[in-house]
Amino acid sequence: MWTTAKPRASAFLLQLIFAFLAVSAAPAQSVHDKIKPSLVSIRAIGQQSDNTLVSSSATGFVVSSDGLVLTVYSLLTGLGNVNPETIEIRADIGSNSPNPTLRAGIVDFSQNMNLLLLKVFSDSPTKGVEFGKSGMIAQNTNISSSGYSDQNGYRVHTGEITDRDNSSVHLWTTTLPFEKGEIGSPVYSGDGKVVGIARGQFSPGAGDQYFIPIEFADPLMAATRVSALQQSLSKVNSELTHPEHGPEQLAIRIKTIQSTIDALQKYMTWEGKIEKSESGVESVRIYYEKALSGEPFPQQISVKITPVGHRSDGTIALFETLPGKSYTSKPQTNSLDVGYFDLEKAISIIDFHKEANPDVAHVSLRVDFIVTLSDGTQLPSKKMTLER
Numbered sequence: 293m294w295t296t297a298k299p300r301a302s303a304f305l306l307q308l309i310f311a312f313l314a315v316s317a318a319p320a321q322s323v324h325d326k327i328k329p330s331l332v333s334i335r336a337i338g339q340q341s342d343n344t345l346v347s348s349s350a351t352g353f354v355v356s357s358d359g360l361v362l363t364v365y366s367l368l369t370g371l372g373n374v375n376p377e378t379i380e381i382r383a384d385i386g387s388n389s390p391n392p393t394l395r396a397g398i399v400d401f402s403q404n405m406n407l408l409l410l411k412v413f414s415d416s417p418t419k420g421v422e423f424g425k426s427g428m429i430a431q432n433t434n435i436s437s438s439g440y441s442d443q444n445g446y447r448v449h450t451g452e453i454t455d456r457d458n459s460s461v462h463l464w465t466t467t468l469p470f471e472k473g474e475i476g477s478p479v480y481s482g483d484g485k486v487v488g489i490a491r492g493q494f495s496p497g498a499g500d501q502y503f504i505p506i507e508f509a510d511p512l513m514a515a516t517r518v519s520a521l522q523q524s525l526s527k528v529n530s531e532l533t534h535p536e537h538g539p540e541q542l543a544i545r546i547k548t549i550q551s552t553i554d555a556l557q558k559y560m561t562w563e564g565k566i567e568k569s570e571s572g573v574e575s576v577r578i579y580y581e582k583a584l585s586g587e588p589f590p591q592q593i594s595v596k597i598t599p600v601g602h603r604s605d606g607t608i609a610l611f612e613t614l615p616g617k618s619y620t621s622k623p624q625t626n627s628l629d630v631g632y633f634d635l636e637k638a639i640s641i642i643d644f645h646k647e648a649n650p651d652v653a654h655v656s657l658r659v660d661f662i663v664t665l666s667d668g669t670q671l672p673s674k675k676m677t678l679e680r
Contacts, residue, residue: 333388338374351439363476424485426505439477576638
């Protein structure tokens with residue numbers, strides 16, 4: 293008995309070993325493979341006044357199971373001067389073709405941030421990406437991207453962040469070589485969590501490559517996050533009457549929901565502008581827009597300004613940082629959710645340094661500021677450079 297059982301056992305063990313080796317030898321899923329099912333190739337077509345058809349392409353990525361897709365507003369500006377009523381948007385999810393088959397519509401956008409939220413109408417559920425936090429990514433950290441190039445189809449790239457504090461407060465510089473058609477691609481960390489959206493170059497073939505940190509898309513994503521919160525609250529309500537769920541589990545769930553709402557209530561986008569009124573008077577303003585309406589509101593801003601002289605030969609002269617000063621917010625509309633801060637006398641600072649330094653072609657302002665909300669909370673410090 294033993295002599296006949298031994299060979300069979302040995303053969304069975306060998307089969308297990310070979311099976312294990314076969315599984316071990318199988319290639320692990322790459323970070324790009326994790327993202328690819330959520331990649332979206334997008335094409336917009338519009339008609340000019342002379343009936344000429346114009347097209348524009350971009351990449352996007354799915355952010356919800358019901359087909360919401362995040363991409364760049366450049367998809368629309370790339371059409372030029374077309375009749376808005378003639379614009380048609382088509383998309384493919386997880387693949388690309390010259391003629392995408394799925395219809396898409398505009399849900400929301402932020403032209404200033406160059407962000408566009410679309411709804412792609414698909415009969416199948418869509419797989420959304422997982423989001424990370426760009427603030428947790430240090431400069432020179434390796435990052436990746438993937439998207440659909442007009443010339444080369446599906447492309448993957450690996451690079452790094454080279455500048456988090458350049459002159460544009462909402463753009464980070466990267467070595468990722470985005471190609472035409474790849475604007476709107478997801479930028480992600482080594483674990484496949486999306487931390488940004490590809491912006492590309494300001495002009496084709498020249499200058500640095502940029503991406504938009506994912507947090508700047510939060511105002512557009514607020515609706516999807518609120519929907520998720522509503523689902524969580526609905527689950528809490530059903531569990532309140534369930535005998536197996538005690539008060540401790542419910543308290544943890546409710547605390548998580550509340551902390552998410554609190555974070556969204558304090559998130560807002562910021563934009564600095566040097567602008568002229570109808571009377572020709574120039575002013576410097578920092579605008580804000582809340583992601584969700586309601587308290588707390590921006591109440592006060594503490595600002596330090598450093599004038600920067602730009603000489604004709606390309607060199608820079610940093611002038612002395614001015615003493616800190618506080619300003620009070622002003623609503624832009626009837627709602628406190630949108631408003632601005634007036635940086636008084638900032639234009640006179642520019643004019644003073646320009647007149648005092650004949651070798652300086654123009655003067656910009658480096659602005660460092662901390663915002664205090666109506667509930668006393670101070671937001672993390674922010675910085676931006678304003679060009680006249």
